[in-house]
Amino acid sequence: MDNQRLLQALELDDSYRVVRVLAAHPSGTTELVSDANRGLHIRKRIPHELSNRQAWEALGKVRDQRVPRVELIYELPDALVVVCQYVVGTTVAELLSRQAHLEAYEAAGIALGVCRAASALHAQGIVHRDIAPGNVVIAPNILGDSPSNRTYLIDLGVARVRSDDVAAHDTTTLGTRGFSAPEQYGFAQTDARSDVYSIGRLLLCLLLGRMSDEVSLDIAVLSDDAVPAQLRPIIERACAFEPSARYQSAADMAADLEEAEIALGGTYVSQGGGGYRVAMPALGAEDVARRSKAPSSVGEADAGLWSRLGYAQAWATAGLIRQSLGVASWVVALCLGLTFVSVAFDSSKFTRPTDPAYFLAAGLIGLACSLIAGNELCLFFLRGGRYRDVPNRKKLLARVLLIDAAAMVLLMMLAAMILGVVDGLIKNFTAG
Amino acid sequence: MTALQPEPLTDELLQQLLDSATPEAYLAQANLPSRSLADYAHQLLEERGISRADVIRASGINATFAYQVFKGERNIGRDHAIMLAFGLRCSLVETQRLLRLAGVSELWCKVRRDAIIIFCLQHGMTRAECDDELYRLGEPTLLTSEG
Numbered sequence: 001m002d003n004q005r006l007l008q009a010l011e012l013d014d015s016y017r018v019v020r021v022l023a024a025h026p027s028g029t030t031e032l033v034s035d036a037n038r039g040l041h042i043r044k045r046i047p048h049e050l051s052n053r054q055a056w057e058a059l060g061k062v063r064d065q066r067v068p069r070v071e072l073i074y075e076l077p078d079a080l081v082v083v084c085q086y087v088v089g090t091t092v093a094e095l096l097s098r099q100a101h102l103e104a105y106e107a108a109g110i111a112l113g114v115c116r117a118a119s120a121l122h123a124q125g126i127v128h129r130d131i132a133p134g135n136v137v138i139a140p141n142i143l144g145d146s147p148s149n150r151t152y153l154i155d156l157g158v159a160r161v162r163s164d165d166v167a168a169h170d171t172t173t174l175g176t177r178g179f180s181a182p183e184q185y186g187f188a189q190t191d192a193r194s195d196v197y198s199i200g201r202l203l204l205c206l207l208l209g210r211m212s213d214e215v216s217l218d219i220a221v222l223s224d225d226a227v228p229a230q231l232r233p234i235i236e237r238a239c240a241f242e243p244s245a246r247y248q249s250a251a252d253m254a255a256d257l258e259e260a261e262i263a264l265g266g267t268y269v270s271q272g273g274g275g276y277r278v279a280m281p282a283l284g285a286e287d288v289a290r291r292s293k294a295p296s297s298v299g300e301a302d303a304g305l306w307s308r309l310g311y312a313q314a315w316a317t318a319g320l321i322r323q324s325l326g327v328a329s330w331v332v333a334l335c336l337g338l339t340f341v342s343v344a345f346d347s348s349k350f351t352r353p354t355d356p357a358y359f360l361a362a363g364l365i366g367l368a369c370s371l372i373a374g375n376e377l378c379l380f381f382l383r384g385g386r387y388r389d390v391p392n393r394k395k396l397l398a399r400v401l402l403i404d405a406a407a408m409v410l411l412m413m414l415a416a417m418i419l420g421v422v423d424g425l426i427k428n429f430t431a432g
Numbered sequence: 433m434t435a436l437q438p439e440p441l442t443d444e445l446l447q448q449l450l451d452s453a454t455p456e457a458y459l460a461q462a463n464l465p466s467r468s469l470a471d472y473a474h475q476l477l478e479e480r481g482i483s484r485a486d487v488i489r490a491s492g493i494n495a496t497f498a499y500q501v502f503k504g505e506r507n508i509g510r511d512h513a514i515m516l517a518f519g520l521r522c523s524l525v526e527t528q529r530l531l532r533l534a535g536v537s538e539l540w541c542k543v544r545r546d547a548i549i550i551f552c553l554q555h556g557m558t559r560a561e562c563d564d565e566l567y568r569l570g571e572p573t574l575l576t577s578e579g
Contacts, residue, residue, distance in 0.1 A: 003494065006496060010485040010488065014477075076499065077500070
């Protein structure tokens with residue numbers, strides 16, 4: 001490697017600060033790093049002999065919200081370095097270890113999200129090869145998204161680009177025991193259908209609330225009450241030993257899962273940009289029975305899921321506050337706007353700028369505008385992930401309030417200025 | 433990188449050693465800091481807020497070689513260690529510490545070439561300026577044509 005390229009790479013390498021080393025193995029290091037703007041990223045160093053730059057570059061072309069973006073690839077003398085988007089949330093492994101039990105529609109939604117992520121990868125010719133609970137992250141519910149939209153498929157460390165050489169067997173066995181398809185132990189070339197198998201196992205674990213290596217997949221398990229009838233055939237087909245008997249693509253499986261998710265009562269209807277959860281009417285007696293213990297409203301559903309996700313609650317709380325403030329501030333702004341218009345046209349009220357009514361109006365309008373702007377700002381920041389490094393609820397709320405306060409002061413000043421101009425114009429007009 | 437603890441002064445340590453009956457007694461109580469050249473170099477990077485690329489450019493050391501030194505995978509010769517010290521903008525004291533950690537002899541003002549280098553370090557000159565001085569006074573430069 002020539003000097004110039006290495007210097008550039010080192011410059012990039014040193015522009016990140018290591019926050020925490022997440023994993024250090026001979027097969028590579030994974031670090032949580034922060035950039036100059038305090039934004040968080042995941043950085044992987046993979047020794048050259050194990051790295052596959054081609055696969056990472058293909059991954060960089062995947063444009064799916066459920067797959068962490070590859071932001072930067074560079075080479076050091078001994079390793080390939082990849083910087084990826086950092087996804088906040090709880091891994092399914094953590095959920096399972098906490099013995100959290102997911103509702104069937106949540107499980108189906110998560111599996112659906114993984115299917116969509118996997119099919120985006122497959123479209124670029126990438127096989128993930130390690131779809132396992134530790135590599136599926138559920139982001140906290142801030143904007144009322146469905147589980148499938150909050151599911152991320154992470155850790156593409158062992159992803160490989162599909163080889164055209166069918167005879168070639170994978171030489172190394174990688175992946176997670178209990179989730180890897182049989183062919184990944186060296187029976188045949190792995191392809192998209194290996195990932196389908198893993199998703200099937202994942203779904204089963206989500207439903208049973210147990211890790212897969214404790215669960216031998218057979219009829220007894222599938223007839224467990226925890227596995228709803230709608231999902232049973234999907235799991236059976238996805239986990240067939242012969243790849244040819246499985247779903248031939250993750251997209252096929254996604255279609256079936258989507259249907260099952262709807263049947264299980266977990267449909268989400270997107271409303272405008274935000275997307276609020278709309279509970280579907282119950283479908284049949286079985287669903288009614290299930291629903292008696294299932295969440296009955298938007299808040300309950302989210303609270304139910306997020307209470308199980310512990311720390312992530314802060315996010316949900318912040319999201320809820322933002323949402324209610326958003327609605328409230330629009331209402332207040334509308335009322336005040338109407339009042340102002342009606343007062344403004346009665347110009348006698350605004351003969352002197354020192355009139356208390358003038359300041360009151362400016363203040364109130366500023367307040368309303370700032371609520372709106374603060375809301376939008378917060379949503380923007382929350383969406384943009386600037387809050388990913390906030391460790392607890394208090395700090396998160398403090399920051400949200402800080403943004404609100406700043407927006408409020410700014411907009412009050414702006415409103416006062418605008419009112420001053422309008423007042424001047426009115427006076428000019430009436431004087432003329 | 434190891435966290436920085438207040439380091440016992442060398443003189444105090446020496447006194448402890450001289451007062452000890454056995455080497456074990458000293459080793460047990462002295463709590464010797466274990467620090468490598470790479471650790472120290474990273475510490476200086478952090479203190480100065482500069483990147484390895486800056487250091488490599490300023491020192492004139494081959495980038496791949498320097499990368500391995502920073503990773504602690506490679507030992508460094510005396511002249512390279514001095515160049516690294518220039519790159520890291522070390523003071524005289526820091527340079528001597530760096531040289532000790534590199535396992536090479538410190539700069540010694542009784543040696544003509546070392547004296548020039550000490551003067552340059554003390555006056556905050558760059559590696560290139562130091563090489564100019566060395567060349568002017570007829571001493572071998574730090575950066576040789578082989579790199």
